[in-house]
Amino acid sequence: MSATFDRGINAFKEVLDAPIASFFSSCVHCGLCAEACLFYTETGDPKYTPIHKLEPLRRAWQQEYTLLGKLAKLTGLAKAVTDEELAEWGPLVYDSCTLCGRCSMVCPVGNDIAYMVRKMREGMSAAGHAPEGLVTATTRAIQSGSPAGVKWVTVQAQIKRMQAEFGIEIPVNQENADYLVLMSSWEILNYPEYLGAVGRILNQAGATWTLAQDAYEATNSGIQIGASDLARELVGRIVGAAERLKVKCVISPECGHAYTAIRWEGPNLMGRPFGFEVKHILEVLDDLRRAGRLKLKGTLDKPLTYHDPCQISRRGGVYEQPRTLLNQLAPQFKEMADSGVMNWCCGGGGGVSANERAEPLRMTVFKRKKAQIEELGVKTMVTACANCRVVMEEALEHYHMNVEILGLTELVAEHLDEEQ
């Protein structure tokens, strides 16, 4: 209970760096980012213009780090940032931004707006303006190891189920394995088939792998809420386990922001490079395929499409691998408009799905994805992010749409040629 406005402003001063200063200085106020943002296009409300969501941070920069801004503040010509203003901006920064980064793609001067929203959340959370849902999720993640409160016993139960269902051995705490497999809470609770699928694929490929009892959870609420101290602690658990078990590679599961958290933010949070590799499961699948260690048979012969998770395709650069796999497995694979790095977000990334306050807005902005699915006329959608999957399944239910969603890893596992 010790979040204060001063801590928030201090956090703004800490996160303001050279990239942000140059981004704010180069903004030409063209408004192109609005047209790229789901929350603007589906509501038509100009307050959802991405760069506008950063207004308090921009003013803090101007008044703390620029000569004219400082003079304006001293002479009372500029309005200082207030706590009420931060409260007003809370919904803009947390509810209407999924950190999807589509705005960063269209900015003609190259401003990475998503990067700035991520940084701004540091100040917002320090000032106590993070939404309740995210605070709860983050607290649970720190206390129990998972934002959904999933404990190791739950994982153990799923391990048993998968071992029984697929007749595979699921190694735990094994040293010197090729891969450390992580999961997101959603996979543990809703889609445990993921664990079975990864196990079967890695076993068939002849790779050694393991789970870690003290690091099974891949997600990172600290990044979503914007508290680097907490994000560091969460990612540190994975890094600690990977180093203790001396694995060669950590596999980020079918979860978008987990990949961002471990692969991109992780080493920066830890302040050092990792002694192991971090790969998304799709990258691993593609590596195995290229090495001839992924043997597939049969196809799923129905019209389907692929939903690109923002953090994996756009922010992570993993967009060719799923297509290579789908072209092999699904003869009727069709691309959505704006697929790949310009995909439209599911509407629930970046912590929005953990934020109950944002739910009505999340349903509204799903209209974009709905229109995309309807335009294509498919009844099956494949994706590689459990959060996208949960968010879209809820929204499909909300709109009474009869569309099923599959995880790509499971789809691959179902077509393993296990006789070879």
Add this chain to the structure above:
Amino acid sequence: MAIDGPTIAEVLRQQGISRRGFLKFCATTASLMALPPSMVPAIAAALQHARRPSVIWLSFQECTGCTESLTRSHSPSIEGLILEQISLDYHHTLQAASGTAAEAAREAAMRENAGKYLLVVDGSIPLGNAGFSTIAGISNLDMLKETAAGAAAVIAVGTCAAYGGIPAAQPNPTGAVPVSAIIKDKPVLNVPGCPPIPVVITGVLAHFLTFGSLPELDALGRPKAFYGESIHDRCYRRPFYDQGKFAETFDDEGARKGWCLFKLGCKGPVTYNACATTKWNQGVSFPIQSGHGCIGCSEPGFWDAGPFYKALSMPIGPAKAAIGAAAVAGLAAGAAVALRNRSAKKSAQAAHQKVTIDDLEKSK
């Protein structure tokens, strides 16, 4: 005189110009002036019936190059004939009369066409000492003021009349000024160039006769139709500039291949004129086409704008020191601001209190 004389069309017919040739001239003039095609009949009708306007031409501190350009270079084009067939009532280089008779002609033209005649001026006006340039014992300043008083409009032909030109170049020993520095109560139209393109003056005359007014001017008093675009933007060598292909010397491979002359000092990018489109000598060529960069002669202060053979991007003369000083001052200011900001950020980092899960909600 002019008011009752033959119309322009009659004069052209006497000169053996067909109606077809006349209309062609009208169409060319319309397109040069960027007027819509629908204006061609209006120009033709106006010129058909226009009486030859009375024109008084005053030459001050000049080299007669403008007169050469306007009266001789295009002979015998239609533009030239139009120029000849205006009623040039006074032009001390061209007229046969001299002395008292010449001045009497000027005074008569001023009296008879008061308020209607066009005054053309070439050359700048010395303000330093009246004796620097006089005509018939009258100083340039007095003659300009007296003649401009009854003129419908004043056309300053050549860079000297328009912007002071070479007489006004540093250190400007005669205190030379352009026409526009003296005449404030009349429309003054500048036709700069050293010398200017002949078709510009005939175009302006045609516009004046057709519409009874001067064409639209830019901020420097030049008709936009001719001075609206830079030489560079209309240059046929522009594609080489865009590709980064430059002649480095006047006899290298690049020069032979006709590459851009920017590095050899071409002032095309900062010069606004119609040379690259209308060209010279009946459309034969213009300086850049002949292999020499533009010297920017139609721009104010062109003589003092740095060496002709130095690229525009290179600093000229004493500016170097100023730029150096500015760079040093800028660096110092930048370093000071950076240091200040760095310490601000450092102290913010020092003030950082580790965020725990108890710090995510507001203190009560």
